[in-house]
Amino acid sequence: MDVRRLETLLMLSRLGSMRAVAEETHTTTSTVSQQIATLAREAGTPLIEPEGRRVRLTPAGRRLAEHAVTILAALEAARLDLDPSAEPAGTLRVAGFGTAIRRSLMPAMARLAVDHPGVRVRILEHEPAEALSRLAADDIDLALTYDFNLAPAPLDRTVVTQLLWSAEWALGVPAADPREAAPAPEVFARYRDHDWMVNSRGADDEQVVRTIASMAGFDPLITHRADSLALLQDLIVAGLGVGLLPADQETLPGVQLLPLKDPSPRLRTYAVVRAGRTGWPPLALLLNLLRTNSA
Known part of the structure; x- marks a missing residue:
């Protein structure tokens, strides 16, 4: 199989359209189509199928694109091995x-x-x-x-x-609250009756919050979910709850970070x-x- 045609197939799998491949390679969609058609004849099976006005890879096309990654990587590694001065691209x-x-x-x-x-x-x-x-x-x-x-x-x-x-995380709370060193479950226990905030797009920090809260003997009330740590700080300043924040980041006026240990959460x-x-x-x-x- 021709290496350039394998590159074209791999690019099609990544970019999703022949037009995008043509723009990337400074050719025409007709040229891209011809390369894929020739590769399909070499492979002995259809590699693309229509999907509305566009095309998509067939299961065989996806498998060949998977192989193309390994093949092209091996060829690039061989090229660099034979010519160490060759520039990766x-x-x-x-x-x-x-x-x-x-x-x-x-x-x-x-x-x-x-x-x-x-x-x-x-x-x-x-x-x-x-x-x-x-x-x-x-x-x-x-x-x-x-x-x-x-x-x-x-x-x-x-x-x-x-x-x-990796980085340590702390509990973000209103700045007016007392700052006393204590194990994490004791720190959390002070806020058992508060609303809690966690990430809106992932469950990792919520699992940390629930794990430490369970050690303190309570189930936290998750009220707000925010992807932005800056927004989470705004919510803390507004008195709408508490939540985990990176211990090494600067905080807004009105927010303080309470260190957590035994256990100490680390991202x-x-x-x-x-x-x-x-x-x-x-x-x-x-x-x-x-x-x-x-x-």
Whole structure:
């Protein structure tokens, strides 16, 4: 099978339309269609099927696109092995939550722009569950996710996970409240009659809240759900409840952070890729930069 046709099929699986592939490759939709048709004849099976005015990959097309990732990565690795001076090139699709994008990905992208301009990065902001779903569907190449030590994410043998960094979290409460050091269950117990706030797009911090609250002997009343930590602080200032916040971030006037220990909740951030994909030079390069920046 022709490598360029495999690249075209893989691009079609990622971009979703022949027109998008044509624009990306500076060709025509007719050329893209001919390449896919020729590849289908070589494979001996249809690779695309109509879907309204567009096309989609058949099950065989999706399987071949999966193989194309491994094949093209192996070819790129071989090319670099034979010519170590060859420059990695390609487009990386990365999905992750905002903090990891700002703290880890953007510095790595700045380094890539200077040292490896042939490697481009496309960013999508997603919470972990959404990012991992897109990774499983091969809609992205890398997911930046998180979990909490008190709510660990389940292990998945289909992916490779690289720990980037971790951060302590604290309980955000009104600034006028007493600040007394105590184990986390005792701190939580002071707020058993308060409304509580958790993330609206993920269940991890809610699990942490419920775990510590159960140790304190009560079931927290989850009243508000917000994706934005800034909004959560606004709600605390307005007296609408309490919730978990990063212990190392600055707070608004009117908000204070109560340290938590025994147990101490920690958010852990990961770079996640599909198993067998780490050999693709652009992805390996980005993973190395993320690891270095997190050291």
